[in-house]
Amino acid sequence: MDFRTETSLGYVVNHFARLMARDLEARIKPHGMALGAFPALLHLWEKDGLTQKELVAKLGIEQPTLAATLTRMERDGLVTRQRDAGDGRVQRIRLTDKARALRELAYAEATAVNARAVAGLTEAEQQQLLTLMGRVISSLETTPGSD
Amino acid sequence: MDFRTETSLGYVVNHFARLMARDLEARIKPHGMALGAFPALLHLWEKDGLTQKELVAKLGIEQPTLAATLTRMERDGLVTRQRDAGDGRVQRIRLTDKARALRELAYAEATAVNARAVAGLTEAEQQQLLTLMGRVISSLETTPGSD
DNA sequence: TCCATTTACATAGCTTGCTATATTATATTG
């Protein structure tokens, strides 16, 4: 059997993702944001006070991964955890002033990373790339794990 | 400013890569292969006895990352490290019989993961997705880091 | 009402990525 890395979707997308992550990390780290905090911040900027469970659902990562990330974000002064008054199991995640102040800057850096990546593509190609990836992701998320 | 995760290339590709990695990992782990070993094995199956430096160049990961992966692969009985006779600094990475025997099975699992991912796309769309990602990767690798 | 179950989150332990730095062997240069 033949198998080439350049035509293996998994291989290529992994490489792609690492390049994007490296770039974004280099841009946001100087502003006190870690790479792993970024996706959580995006959702919290949209809606502050989400619970851990809600964030997990939005982020598509596992609960223990988020718990650890939140601990680092707390340490870095980006969020606080507050026990929900009505349900003692629930932690509401709230942004600090520092995190709120970083919003526009973070958007700008992420936008710049994305722009640099697709600089060689036409508008239509950029759109198609996102659409195709979106369709693959949906299908991976809805069809059985490894059949 | 507005920013939506569903249209952020970095966000989407990260999610995509994790889904692919989870699937492949679940398939190959039962056969004694770790996810991180997989890319290295693909290259060693093509050409056994590569040096660490050569592998690093092919894989696009950092040298310490590969060194750690090779240590685990050695532990798992997939490779051996042999000092090069001519140059005492060089380690030649050689596949074990066990690793050689896993080749076809590994190709089959990776092919299955890729096939499941693109099941909802036409042949032309699959080709286009790979082509577009390839172009973005090349451009990320050739243009300056974060300007 | 009480005990079992479920729910929300935390902890432990591993992998795989990174940067920075140490180590050791070869190459170069004065």
Added chain:
DNA sequence: CAATATAATATAGCAAGCTATGTAAATGGA
């Protein structure tokens, strides 16, 4: 030929992903 520079790999330490399991609070059925 010794001193220095460069090259190949190793080590240390951290981040962020995972699975498996622990803990504390809420719920629900006998």
